Amino acid sequence: MGRIKEKFRELQEKNKAALICYITAGDPDIEFTEQIINCMEASGVDMVEIGIPFSDPMADGPVIQAASERALKNSTSVSDVLSLVSRIRSSSDIPVILFGYYNPFFSYGTERFAHDAREAGADGVLVVDLPPEEAGELGVHIEREGLDRIFLLAPTSTEERIEMVLENASGFIYMVSVTGVTGARPDMNYDLEDLVGRIKSRSDVPVGIGFGVSSARQATAIASFSDAVIVGSALIRIIEDGGTQRQEVLENISSFTKEISAACLR
Amino acid sequence: MGRIKEKFRELQEKNKAALICYITAGDPDIEFTEQIINCMEASGVDMVEIGIPFSDPMADGPVIQAASERALKNSTSVSDVLSLVSRIRSSSDIPVILFGYYNPFFSYGTERFAHDAREAGADGVLVVDLPPEEAGELGVHIEREGLDRIFLLAPTSTEERIEMVLENASGFIYMVSVTGVTGARPDMNYDLEDLVGRIKSRSDVPVGIGFGVSSARQATAIASFSDAVIVGSALIRIIEDGGTQRQEVLENISSFTKEISAACLR
């Protein structure tokens, strides 16, 4: 069983939704990314999504765009991220999902990437701009290496598309909470519950919800009907606000993730 | 016999070409125009052409354009010019030709203008932009009042046009020395002699040459084959250069016209 599936099983026993945290690798440098991940794990984060920065993050809001730009200032590459995963894996079993846009993976070489990602100890891959229709080329290698293929579903997704995604997905389904780009939002659309229900009635792959989660209140609400709470921009904002005060950033991340993690308990 | 004809007859006896001088009325004010005319007469000028300023002096070069603009600054009008003629006529018999563009005459009223011009003591009328084809309306009144109708001929004029002009002209023919606008020119086209010859073979109306005459040398050359030397821009330039030094202007005009007048002796 893969680490992701294992983790969901473990949390189900604790009656807790998984807290999955996203950060952009290399923002502002790869060493700090590693520290943050260690800190998050210590504060109750259940899985990490490591973003590979891209020059044209079409589906991201200003916060993650800015993180990408900072990461690209020092040319953070797929190789750099894979090394980071290896280092994390040498001391931790936290599930790691690699998250990004297709071109950097494509440029690295899809077969080589899948192989190296598995070697480094990654567990799943989510490519934002790779819907099932285009996912074959990378997917075949990912699957062969035994990594999970994580897909997005959106409020706009039709029944047909849910079907198609479920046929291809493993690990979990990343349910996008809104029609919109990434970014913390004070309010969320709780009609999501219905959509999650529709997914769950067809498959037992776990469903996580992200795009906009920024408070314990939201996390509690989401945790009540889904398998995972995914937080991204809210964390990036802490990194951004902290600037060079790295110790302070780590403390803030720690207290923020602890609070959200607690809220994930049902 | 009109004053113009009389003057040509008189000068023929002296074996001298007429010196006809042009100035713009009201440049820079009408009183000074009167002083200049008196000064010119005293210095040997045989006839004066008084220019009525116009806003759009299409056939004039920059010097006379600027004179017009100065004259229009104090709204010098046809009435003002007619009063000026009356004043000159009260003390002098110098032939006076009114010179201008058609619109101010038209605006004054053609019949009224012809009448008032004769009353004031003017002798001839030359309207730059009124070729024989359009001259009828004003011409009929001018003729009725016994004033001379002076026309232009140009180096471009064809035989037909010379014919047409000669049929309508009286007083003298104003032969334009160049294809071009008014303005003093260092060099002139002495092929004019041939053209003048062609005119003289058909009519005994005197022929004067203007546009560009600015030196005694030129005057002598012209006087040798034509009946009148017409000077304009060169005088205006003296007025312009003198600015507010009116006494100096009068002295310069006096010495300049004396020199040209002497050159007109054959």
Next chain:
Amino acid sequence: MGGNNRKYSCPDVGGHFGEFGGRYVSETLMPALIELQRAYREASEDKTFYEEIEYYLKQYVGRPTPLYFARAMTESLGGAKIYLKREDLAHTGAHKINNTISQAILCERMGKDRIIAETGAGQHGVATATVAALMNKECVIYMGEEDTKRQELNVFRMKLLGAEVRPVVSGTKTLKDAMNEAMRDWITNVRNTFYIIGSVAGPHPYPMMVRDFQSVIGHEAMEQILAVEGKLPDTLVACVGGGSNAMGLFFPFIEESEVRKIGVEAAGHGLESDLHSATITAGSVGVLHGSKTYLLQDENGQVKGAHSVAAGLDYPGVGPEHSYFQDTEKVEYVSVTDKEAISAFSFLSEVEGIIPALETSHAIAHVRKIAPSMSPEQTIVICLSGRGDKDIHTASSFM
């Protein structure tokens, strides 16, 4: 072209339209005008002349221009059906090229190797520089210094086309003075120079010739409206600066007295102010630039400076045939203010996605006044004389 009106027979051989028109020019130019008149007459009798013009109008200028049914404008005004004759789509962006291409072909026939022109808005200057480039002629454009500033883009265009642009600093430094200066150049260089006048103004044969060359607008419009509506339009509307686009639209309809024709002049800041260009509506008869016509002038016969936000209407004279149409009531002349024109400029842009020239906007503004009280069975044809790219800076400073 222009010759299909049997009853209407102006001008006479001397270029007179009733009391208007004629050739009020210095003797130096008379032979040139006579030569031009003769060359034009000879060309008019030569089929190949019209074939050449037609070739360039079609292949180079992009004619015929559409007669576009302005559905959104019609619905927004809620009255007569409005059609736009799309001269804005002609090469260089205005009707001016219809005339310049034709005169340039005549110039070529006459063997002149130098072309000059005056320009106000710069549209005629660009259209002239364009055909001079095409025909490989030396080209000098006179433009009032004021206008070179407010129509800077067009100055660049002319230079790029290889023309020399001479800013005119005399007088009011606008179109009127540019025309004086062009005349002076012509007087000086008359032997090798062809003067392309940009409107139905100037001495004979220009008003007639430009009328004939612009009549393609009205001929096409007539054919087009008959094809879609099956009847003649009720009303024609065009702006009037010198009057060439209006003449081009109106002339083929001149004997159709049931077709109302409205020329729209520029009222600038208002007719009661002294800042306008409403020559016919508020002027009086006089002589300027070679012809007798309505003029803006003072009590001494001095020509007054005109004003309009539209540089191409900023002219104190008007084509003499318009003066004749005014006195014979063949055409009605009205005026609209700068403000109304600017509002119409935005209106057409927003409603139809067509940015009209500020000149043209005067015609649009008048139609906004009359269309609502007309019936939906009635039709109006507007001469959309040019596009407004050149005016965007000017207009935006007012908005």
Next chain:
Amino acid sequence: MGGNNRKYSCPDVGGHFGEFGGRYVSETLMPALIELQRAYREASEDKTFYEEIEYYLKQYVGRPTPLYFARAMTESLGGAKIYLKREDLAHTGAHKINNTISQAILCERMGKDRIIAETGAGQHGVATATVAALMNKECVIYMGEEDTKRQELNVFRMKLLGAEVRPVVSGTKTLKDAMNEAMRDWITNVRNTFYIIGSVAGPHPYPMMVRDFQSVIGHEAMEQILAVEGKLPDTLVACVGGGSNAMGLFFPFIEESEVRKIGVEAAGHGLESDLHSATITAGSVGVLHGSKTYLLQDENGQVKGAHSVAAGLDYPGVGPEHSYFQDTEKVEYVSVTDKEAISAFSFLSEVEGIIPALETSHAIAHVRKIAPSMSPEQTIVICLSGRGDKDIHTASSFM
């Protein structure tokens, strides 16, 4: 439209041209792309859809545009006969309107009340704002902040047409980033918003749809050249930014392998410099803006900033079908530098009196290289994709 090539059958149902194209977008957009694809297919089966497009192309855009024999250019180069397909005469001044009017009609059929677009040179933005005004839709245009500065006139035009122009300050602040931002808007407002993409780029069905809408250029050109020359042209030349004008000209000839087709990319400061936009000539395969295609990218798959003096070519990607044409050798791709383009800009202005867009000037520049060595029996058709009024300030600063 675009469907007359029996043998050529790209794209497949998923929008692939061989390995290129596809739909590389976030899940949120997939349903919208599928909905658009379905709506386009349905419209394509409806005669009234094409009738409506044809109506607007003729009456509003001013089609057909002439195929003008450039005699002076031909003589000056002394080789092949050169014809210019005059898209500069289309409403708003470039070929872009062929596509925007057609997409706007589709938008209307789909009942969307909001239109967005990205723009580089501003031509597509103006063409979009124009049709949004005509169809009475809310309109937002994304434009890189850099481009809002160098194409200021077009910004004014868009605003005047009632569109909101949002300057994009992320990334390189040019077209690429404007497209990112437009995609983000679409992701957010997908339910009521129609995204009008301005070239044969983006996810399926855009490359196919824009190709079909622009094919009117090539269809007309084919008919026109057959009418005057009695045979197909020897060579077609067009500039390639996203590639829509080139596609529009080439596509109807795509199965005519004896007709040479040359796409001209922007070499900027030279291919050896890093300042160019020669995506096909000097790029490598990748994925950007929803499709797989040639790209300018670094060794890590990060997209590089492009450079061209022509804002409309300043794009690091290219339509995926062009990538396919490159790999299948249906079209040759070459590049010319900023300098060559600027020189061609002056050249055409002076020789033919036609000021081309700087984008188009790239095509002209290449023809200057190849025409002299061709024979006078051979013909070249250039897509004169747009007029250069918008570029005069830029160009004059280089001259």
